[in-house]
Amino acid sequence: MGNKKKRTIFRISLLLIMLLAISYTLYQNFFTEKMRVQAGEKAPDFLLEDMQGNKVQLSDLNGKGVFLNFWGTWCKPCEKEMPYMERQYKHYKDLGVETLAINIGESEVAIEAFANKYGLTFPILKDKDSAVTETYDITPIPTTFLIDKNGTIVKVITGSMTERDIANYMELIKP
Structure with a gap:
């Protein structure tokens, strides 16, 4: 040929x-048809590990409001809002609002360096294989889900938030 x-x-x-x-x-x-998780729906349950190796299951937090944030260390808006989230976490954690920050598939070294840099004390969960990220159909980050004490999504926020926004959202899901 x-x-x-x-x-x-x-x-x-x-x-x-x-x-x-x-x-x-x-x-x-x-x-x-890709179904994005929306306000008014029950939040899909998940089980992830935090930075200390503890298992955290969303359904175990029934009775509390949950501020569920998907983020990455490389995300500039995420970087900006993390200190705001930390301050509001300290204020609302004893008022029945839990903050969970789900990191999307990054190394523990990168997550830990980021958390130390900003003095973050709220639970940071590792979505190593992005299964939870896919379940919640996360496209832009940051994306935050406000979940009420019954496990229902009250609001979905895409993009960065001011500290005032975060305080208002936590107030909204406070039991």
């Missing part, structure tokens, strides 16, 4: 692979 024929077969094969990839992407975007 000549070089010209081999090149033609190779190019056609590449073109077919690209067409299949594009078709699959279009199918996924337009014909499969």
Whole structure:
């Protein structure tokens, strides 16, 4: 077989692979329904490990309001709001509001360095395989879910928050 024929077969094969990839992407975007967890729904339960190795299950917090934040160490808005979350956590933790910060798939070293830098004391959970992130359909971060004492999502916030916002949200889910 000549070089010209081999090149033609190779190019056609590449073109077919690209067409299949594009078709699959279009199918996924337009014909499969991805259900984002929304306000008014029961928060999907999960079991994750915190930085000290303790298991934390969302359903164990029934009776408390839960400020559930998805974040990453590389995320500038996350970095900005973490000190606000820490101050409000200290104020609201004895008032029945738990703060849980779920880190999305980063190393323990990176998470620990970040937590130490900002003096974070609220529970930081590790979503190593991003299973919880996928369940909650997190696309932009930070994303925060306000969960009431009955485990129902009251509000979903995407993007950064001011300290006043965080205080108001914690007040909203305080039992």
